[in-house]
Amino acid sequence: MRAALSIWVGHLFSFSLLFSAIAGAEDLDSLLSKSQLVFTGTVQRVGAATEPRFPVDERTAVVQVNKLHRAPAEFQALEGQQVTVELLPGLLPKRGDVAVFFTHSWLFGKSVAVVEVGRLGAGEAESLPARIREADARALEAQLRQRVARAQLIVLGTVTETRSASGGSGTATRPLTEHDPDWWEATIRIASVVKGNRPPDLRVLFPMSTDVLWLKSPKLHSGTTVLLLLQNDQQERGMPVLRRPGWTALDVLDVLVPDQLEHIRTLIGAASR
Amino acid sequence: MISRLPKVLTLIVMPLIIYLLSPQVAPAQTFQVVNMIPNSLSGETNCDAEPNLAVNPANPQQIAASAFTPDPLSSNSGPIFVSTNGGTTWTLNVVLPGGDQTDDVTLRFAETSGILYAGILRHDNSKVSVLSKAGLLTSGLMNELASLANADQPYIQATTFSGLGVDRVYMGYNDLAAHPKNATVEQSLDAAQPSAYVPEHIEARTSCDGPSIRTAVHSPSGTVYATFFRWNTCKPPISADVIVVRDDAWGGGLNPYSAIGVNGVGVAVASGISIASMLLGSQRVVVGSSLTIAVDPRDPQTLYVAWADGTTAATSTLHLRRSSDGGATWSGDLRSLAAATNPALAVNNQGWVGFLYQKLTSANGKNVWETHLELSDSRFAKQPADAKLAIVSDTNDSCADSNPLGDYDHLMAVGKDFYGIFSAYNLPDLTAFPMSVVYQRNVDWNHPALKDLAGHPGVPFSIDPFFFVVKMP
Numbered sequence: 095m096r097a098a099l100s101i102w103v104g105h106l107f108s109f110s111l112l113f114s115a116i117a118g119a120e121d122l123d124s125l126l127s128k129s130q131l132v133f134t135g136t137v138q139r140v141g142a143a144t145e146p147r148f149p150v151d152e153r154t155a156v157v158q159v160n161k162l163h164r165a166p167a168e169f170q171a172l173e174g175q176q177v178t179v180e181l182l183p184g185l186l187p188k189r190g191d192v193a194v195f196f197t198h199s200w201l202f203g204k205s206v207a208v209v210e211v212g213r214l215g216a217g218e219a220e221s222l223p224a225r226i227r228e229a230d231a232r233a234l235e236a237q238l239r240q241r242v243a244r245a246q247l248i249v250l251g252t253v254t255e256t257r258s259a260s261g262g263s264g265t266a267t268r269p270l271t272e273h274d275p276d277w278w279e280a281t282i283r284i285a286s287v288v289k290g291n292r293p294p295d296l297r298v299l300f301p302m303s304t305d306v307l308w309l310k311s312p313k314l315h316s317g318t319t320v321l322l323l324l325q326n327d328q329q330e331r332g333m334p335v336l337r338r339p340g341w342t343a344l345d346v347l348d349v350l351v352p353d354q355l356e357h358i359r360t361l362i363g364a365a366s367r
Numbered sequence: 368m369i370s371r372l373p374k375v376l377t378l379i380v381m382p383l384i385i386y387l388l389s390p391q392v393a394p395a396q397t398f399q400v401v402n403m404i405p406n407s408l409s410g411e412t413n414c415d416a417e418p419n420l421a422v423n424p425a426n427p428q429q430i431a432a433s434a435f436t437p438d439p440l441s442s443n444s445g446p447i448f449v450s451t452n453g454g455t456t457w458t459l460n461v462v463l464p465g466g467d468q469t470d471d472v473t474l475r476f477a478e479t480s481g482i483l484y485a486g487i488l489r490h491d492n493s494k495v496s497v498l499s500k501a502g503l504l505t506s507g508l509m510n511e512l513a514s515l516a517n518a519d520q521p522y523i524q525a526t527t528f529s530g531l532g533v534d535r536v537y538m539g540y541n542d543l544a545a546h547p548k549n550a551t552v553e554q555s556l557d558a559a560q561p562s563a564y565v566p567e568h569i570e571a572r573t574s575c576d577g578p579s580i581r582t583a584v585h586s587p588s589g590t591v592y593a594t595f596f597r598w599n600t601c602k603p604p605i606s607a608d609v610i611v612v613r614d615d616a617w618g619g620g621l622n623p624y625s626a627i628g629v630n631g632v633g634v635a636v637a638s639g640i641s642i643a644s645m646l647l648g649s650q651r652v653v654v655g656s657s658l659t660i661a662v663d664p665r666d667p668q669t670l671y672v673a674w675a676d677g678t679t680a681a682t683s684t685l686h687l688r689r690s691s692d693g694g695a696t697w698s699g700d701l702r703s704l705a706a707a708t709n710p711a712l713a714v715n716n717q718g719w720v721g722f723l724y725q726k727l728t729s730a731n732g733k734n735v736w737e738t739h740l741e742l743s744d745s746r747f748a749k750q751p752a753d754a755k756l757a758i759v760s761d762t763n764d765s766c767a768d769s770n771p772l773g774d775y776d777h778l779m780a781v782g783k784d785f786y787g788i789f790s791a792y793n794l795p796d797l798t799a800f801p802m803s804v805v806y807q808r809n810v811d812w813n814h815p816a817l818k819d820l821a822g823h824p825g826v827p828f829s830i831d832p833f834f835f836v837v838k839m840p
Binding site for chain 2: 165171201202306
């Protein structure tokens, strides 16, 4: 029974290669949102791993990376190397099969092990780079659209002054923590309001802290002109007791260069239609 | 009789004095120091600071560790380091929920169950989570057992209560919403049950407390200690007491953590100390972050506390003290070290005490961080053996964060052996690691350089975590 099942699954895999079906019936955008390492590979061994200490069962396979389609720069040397893949359940390949593997992080030792989230037939590989670029652009656009939607006020303006607004860390009413945002306040001279109502004056709070929690949050600098996607009394970053009422732009996509103005206007227009 | 006294002095007293004053000669201990960055990540340049370590007491071949290390593939989950061969080689396993890296993470195995517990500050929602996982190398995220808003600095301990066969977890943390009286232990007497987690506010007075709360558990007896800085003022300049509280029933009595001190408010190990945020070289030392506690596994009444105080680099001092009566009274300074931070303590099953710390010194006009492990079999009654594990440049090349070493390192004992972890500048130079070192990542020892996965030199130097084990005879 088990052997018959394996043969059936093997046929299923061949079938999927033949018709270049996407495993799991998900579209490419969805697959890419969950997979950071995408490659064309040849299955070397099933029920095996690249390192003796890696867990092995019938769903692990050693796969030769023939061509990387998506990988961070420091992993480009994986091309030509073998990786361990924890395969999707019910979609077991056989030795010699070639496919495009969509995977995410698992183990990083002397070699790399990844978890498969989807698979394409090898015939899809040629068109994949362009499709990945397009999908990545769509994903970034979707993130930006989300930030625009969350923003209650979007302005193009110049930072005229910055000053500390923290009031000191560790007081009778505020606890001390290494993750204190160290709030600073930027005064903005508004050139244009893109979304929301123009406030009489605009002061934007930003975390000056370089603590790991706030390191990536944008810092505003006097004299710079920026496009600000602002939330009032934000509820998404930092411990609640450390938040401050007021306007903030805490995501890396919340502070943009002025060149993005027309693009943001287009996104707002599309959302209102 | 009187005429014979000088001879007695010569034969008995003088050797004793010489013994007490002489540096302790270490017996045949063997040291192993390992740069933990795996070979497949040879090109990484992260600031892998603030490391922590957990050795499985039931199987010391299994070790987990953490640092501010991001997922190499940015999958929106964070990694831990794992070893299944006693720390000789290391692998990253991406198991932590809440973002590519955490904002704080500590780890501990329970005593016999083999379950790994973690306390993390998630990056995505800034909540502290208590997590668990069985299986060091298996895929999948750790399970969330408890979630706390307005919490910071989770520092976890775990053990197994053999009487009921359940794990018990004690996580010191800074309860920001409880300010003042923010020193808190999130604990569970049945760690597998999410509903069993409760916060115990261990500050009995209406005082503001420092952010670091550390616990030590003596498993057979159910004695649980916690230490924290009790501030005498709520804002800088800060005068503080180093407080130890104790519970004799696994933290589960009617008035938990009130076993010592007048009205159960705990006992001051030191009083009226001054603490402040400061720069030690390029390292930003957070106010009151340097604090550690350890209990002797052979005797729940014997415990050690170390802390750093001072308000400037010139006045910064690390202290070590001991109690032999369950925290009721304390020794004077057993050790007093200038310009040192990140203390960690452990006591092995032979009574040896290990004291790990990082000390800023100067060499050829440049700042240098030395990582020391002192070992004493005399309860620090005499000069301990001192092993320098690392002597590296004080630089934060690729660390945008101004805290390249982090707010803590860690030391623990399993049986007779000591296991530890620290972060340090990763320039591959054998003279920088006097007890020897092994790198897993690609390096060129002859022309000190880091090489990427393809073997190309030129990878910028950064901060890496270093594991060490001391095998005691």
